[in-house]
Amino acid sequence: MRVYELGFILKPDLPEQEAQESLENVKQVLASGGASVDKVDDWGKRPLAYRVHGFWSGHYIFIQYSINGDRSLNRELERRLRVSDHVIKYMVVRIDEDLKRLAKAQARRAKRQPVLDAKAAARAAEAEKAKAKAPGKPEPELPSPPPGEPEPAEAAAAAENSAEPAAAEASAPAPEE
Secondary structure, X not given: OEEEEEXXXXXXXXXXXXXXXXXXXXXXXXXXXXXXXXXXXEEEEEEEEEEEOOEEEEEEEEEEEEEOOOOHHHHHHHHHHHHOOOEEEEEEEEOHHHHHHHHHHHHHHHHHHHHHHXXXXXXXXXXXXXXXXXXXXXXXXXXXXXXXXXXXXXXXXXXXXXXXXXXXXXXXXXXXX
């Protein structure tokens, strides 16, 4: 079984209903040729990289489909897209070899993953041991304030102390005479 991806771009000024009709026509051609449609991605209107037939944007549609053996369907599909007034660009790409390579790479990665996890856990345990054995780092020294200014801790304490007597005086009853 071969898997293909068809990408085509419709005119941007095409009404949404006609764009859907074009998509249905392509799906009908695929179904009549014995292909099974696996996935349809309608990206909508997007800008083009360069001007094509006077248009700077287009309606992008991608269809992934599978065929058993007969490749004449692709020729018929391309012929219909070439003569269609709504289509400004199209391309058919065989992707089953890429999908096989991807599945193979994922299987290798899944097989290797437990080993990688074990190595990562061992490294983390070693780092914890080294951290526990190593003497603690001294705290970095803060820069000293310019001469004449009190230390930040002293300034905060002085502000606190000066606020307390004022608050105590405000809440104390007035002396009676």
